[in-house]
Amino acid sequence: MAYYLMLFAAGFAGSFHCVGMCGGFACALGRDPGGRGATVLRHLLYNAGRLTTYCFLGALAGAFGQVICTRQGSNVPLLGDSIDFAERILAVVAGLLMICMALQFFRRLRVFHRLAIGFAASAFAVALRSLLRARSRAAPLAFGVFNGFLPCPLVYAFVAEAASSFRPLVGVLTMASFGLGTFPAMLMMGGVGQILTPAWRRRGVTFAGGCILALGLITLSRGIVPMAVHAPPAWAGGHAG
């Protein structure tokens, strides 16, 4: 449980980044003319869309990890005394990825700028723009779903963490904790976004970077230090698959 609490905290801290990047969307969604209830519903739908995408990515990443670390023909991930080589490699790669992301938050490294370029990116931007202007009640949900796919170092970092869990369920829970962590700030957007100065947001982002760095180091150590392999499943509350 402590593991998920830490993820939640990292998500919460990281949401200071979200406030800058995605908070604008929450503001743009704004108030519903249908009253307070409708406004709350609209923002809940938006965030539910986002959360679903995160969980989906988490499940995919977890399943990916499991596929890589499963012996052929068997559905049971290898645990116990023989540590699968692929599992270690995955943990190292995921750990390094997370550390890279964390460094990016500290403005030390920028390699992920051009992960998606050209056609896809601008099409995506246009797509989101037309959704923001749409009047439909379902538009915020759709917008949230797409918003979740926006290239974001924070999300990538947690997806890497989810992949290194080798279990889809843990992957889903990882992303869910992170996603729920971003809820408070995103729900309160509109107010908070203008109260928080860039300097404070800067500190929040640095803190989020710290959390991700710590998670990355733990994941990396799972690949390098044999004894650390079982730590996350224990935190996960016994979902050992």
Place this chain on the structure above:
Amino acid sequence: MSAHDESLCSHCFLSLGRRPMRHTVNGASCAFCCYGCCIAFQVKSGKREEWDAAWILIRLGVGGFLSMNIMLFSILLYTGAFSGADANVLPRIELLLWVLATPALVILGGPFLVETWFNAIRGRLTSSALIVVGVGAAYVYSALAVVEQSPRVYFDTATMVLMLFTVGRYLEAVGRARAARDLEPLLAAESECATVVDGGAATRRPVREIDADTLVRVRPGERIPVDGLVLEGESWTDEAVITGESRHVGKGVGSSVVAGSINLDGPLLIRSSGPGTATRWAQICRSVRDALSRRGPTQRLADRVVAVAVPLVLVLSVLTVLFWAHRLPFDRALLVGLAVLVVACPCAVGLAAPLATSIGIGRLAQCGCLVREPGALEALARTRALAFDKTGTLTSGKARVVSIETEGVEADEALARAAGLERHSEHGLARAIESAAAARGLEPVATREVRVVPGRGIRGSADGEMVAAGNRVFMGDLGWSSTLSLSARARSREATGHSVVYLGWGGQVRAVLSLDDLPFPEARSTIEALRDRRLNVALLTGDLVQAAQRIAVAIGIDDIEAGLSPEGKRAALDRLRRDYEVVAMVGDGLNDGLVLAEADVGIAVGSATDLARETAAIVLPRSGLWMLPWVVDMARAVRRTIFTNLMWAFGYNIIALGLAAQGALQPILAAAAMAGSSVLVVVNSLRLARLPDPSPPLPRRSTPETSGQGVLPILGPVIEPS
């Protein structure tokens, strides 16, 4: 904030770090801390609405929400997260999947079902029928499985297949919108509004409601909606859409402006010279719309193939299911059949040719080249021979004075006297003589009592003696003689195809003016560029053999047929066609309309203003001969793209079909492959938009506005090709 603008991300206002990402949004250069912010900023601040299909997106988003939830639980099911102690929740999870899948099926599958239905009642079977049948089977089977509490459900497959196909459709729409972007200024003529000034009030009215003599105000940055004259204001305009000139043209009070050009920097008040629907811009708009609504020959062929393929695939998938049902459990056999249906769906085929063609038409239109028939581009790409008309196409069609032969007098004196006389004539050669004098700064000698003798020449009196200009017969009528040397030179001029004007005064022929139609300066380089593209070039003209030969040598054409009547040109085209199969004819569109219509591709250069009567399939702007090699390049690129697109689309289908029939391809992977093939086709077609623009030859010709009657600046030594 502004002091820190340089160092802060344009979107989230966090500091940029050492290597910020730079991107131009709406013309302003912005810096971003990360790629996500860059996209987010474009979302928030982009102005251009590329298409209004937000509803597809909402459908996609809500469908994505449902199908991602389904997928998420299915992944957990497949990986055994609910095995062991949690096994009793399995039926509830399956029920949940059913509950989620039903709306997803309605939302995502609705459009496919509607399409299938409307085509089915017209007796057609389209590719969406394949999707409907496949997904419907998976859904019904899974619903029955839930009722019977059987362990395997395939709601995830059904929704994911729909989801991926919807994504493919959406990307197609994006590609189409991209393709239409270059065409937008051309197609805007029908929807554009103009600010009409009536008394003191300004109202917005659609262009089609504007008549002649209406006052229209055009702000900077707006498109000029009507042809007309400037009453107030000064500005630069960009007429590229109409004339292909990327140069900016200055306009002031009294200048005429062309509908469709962009008013760049100053407000203008314009009095329209005709109705808004009669402008060249509006004609271009109608013509482009027509061209886009037609299908080229390749696409028609592809359509026929698809029409045959769809029922075949249905049969094949049924056979696949029957085949595998003997060897595998029924649900697995059904999945193989579904994979076959999905992977054989020829979605990208329908996109292969139209997308490439419309991007090509758009690119050409940007430079003022109009394609009136989509098939023309494909035909031009296959063309191996180009036949040129001479007058007006390779030459300006306007006579210029190329030499003055004199006997005992100065050339300038002769020209001044000739100009004084020819001022009173309406003859085409007279204009050329006048402007030749003007170009040399000569004052025409005042001439009175002028009389035109039809078919002979003109005479009058200047300084008390009779002056006459005309042909040899006219001089004979007057009884005027010339020296042997002068008449010999005159005859040799006539023999080489020049128009010759005899000039005399005081009872004697004193000078002989030769006039000729000169080739455009860019003609030679254009012909060379076409040769470099392995095209055979021929000259078909109604002119005299000698004149045609001189021009042909000057611009480097070997294959000449001269003295042809319009029927003769058609026969010559047929002969060329026997040798080269596909032949394009390039003419000026004025007097060779029949021949242009007869050729496989008719290309008009600088044609008449009335597009409706135009017979050429491709119309280049006035003085746009130099663009011809580029147009050929573009046509070839379009054809190549269409072929690679079709190869991708069909090749992909055939290979994947084989895999699917063997049961080696999961339906979801098959759907992803199909969406991938759509993306490939779109991306491959969009590469056309990145081809370089044509580079104008140096030196450029003077613009149509300043070039009046042509005149050779130096009259002394004649440029006489040997």
